[in-house]
Amino acid sequence: DVKVTQSSRYLVKRTGEKVFLECVQDMDHENMFWYRQDPGLGLRLIYFSYDVKMKEKGDIPEGYSVSREKKERFSLILESASTNQTSMYLCASSLFTSATYNEQFFGPGTRLTVL
Amino acid sequence: AQSVTQPDIHITVSEGASLELRCNYSYGATPYLFWYVQSPGQGLQLLLKYFSGDTLVQGIKGFEAEFKRSQSSFNLRKPSVHWSDAAEYFCAVGGAAGNKLTFGGGTRVLVKP
Numbered sequence: 303d304v305k306v307t308q309s310s311r312y313l314v315k316r317t318g319e320k321v322f323l324e325c326v327q328d329m330d331h332e333n334m335f336w337y338r339q340d341p342g343l344g345l346r347l348i349y350f351s352y353d354v355k356m357k358e359k360g361d362i363p364e365g366y367s368v369s370r371e372k373k374e375r376f377s378l379i380l381e382s383a384s385t386n387q388t389s390m391y392l393c394a395s396s397l398f399t400s401a402t403y404n405e406q407f408f409g410p411g412t413r414l415t416v417l
Numbered sequence: 418a419q420s421v422t423q424p425d426i427h428i429t430v431s432e433g434a435s436l437e438l439r440c441n442y443s444y445g446a447t448p449y450l451f452w453y454v455q456s457p458g459q460g461l462q463l464l465l466k467y468f469s470g471d472t473l474v475q476g477i478k479g480f481e482a483e484f485k486r487s488q489s490s491f492n493l494r495k496p497s498v499h500w501s502d503a504a505e506y507f508c509a510v511g512g513a514a515g516n517k518l519t520f521g522g523g524t525r526v527l528v529k530p
């Protein structure tokens with residue numbers, strides 16, 4: 303079974319703090335993704351990565367950065383947390399195949415509250 | 418740009434009744450289409466996917482979906498709902514490079530006893 307784990311289920315931080323969200327997958331997937339989930343808006347892609355040290359912006363990258371130093375680990379960084387970044391954050395991974403789409407496997411999510 | 422609309426934010430259905438969740442997509446070419454389910458406190462789980470071929474696709478947990486190109490729709494159905502089907506359901510479309518998906522806003526399903 304593919305497993306995607308996220309470092310915390312719940313996190314409470316203060317405005318201005320630097321926040322790290324960690325994601326680890328155990329199936330040697332090339333692709334990794336960070337989404338945020340808000341009621342009524344579904345999932346919106348923040349950043350994704352095709353390979354180690356590769357990253358590309360998604361639809362809402364402002365206020366976030368990412369790091370992928372190892373294939374199995376993809377970190378989301380909030381450089382200076384703000385209250386409008388209070389949300390559920392979901393990590394996902396998938397195999398890369400150039401000619402088709404592969405299923406994305408999701409972690410359980412981290413609910414971040416910024417006070 | 419690709420987009421997905423799920424017109425129903427909430428649906429309440431009685432246990433044993435049928436369920437249909439609507440999904441409309443916008444994409445210029447043949448899309449890759451997915452339905453995911455998120456049970457309370459859980460991550461997303463893939464129910465089914467459509468890439469090509471037969472437009473009626475079967476998934477897990479007794480769900481099926483039908484791709485209708487003329488209507489740009491990919492509606493999800495289940496003939497008889499169980500209490501455990503109470504969850505949030507997301508439709509997603511892929512088509513651009515890079516295995517990216519665009520998700521709809523989700524439909525929350527409540528199941529009445």
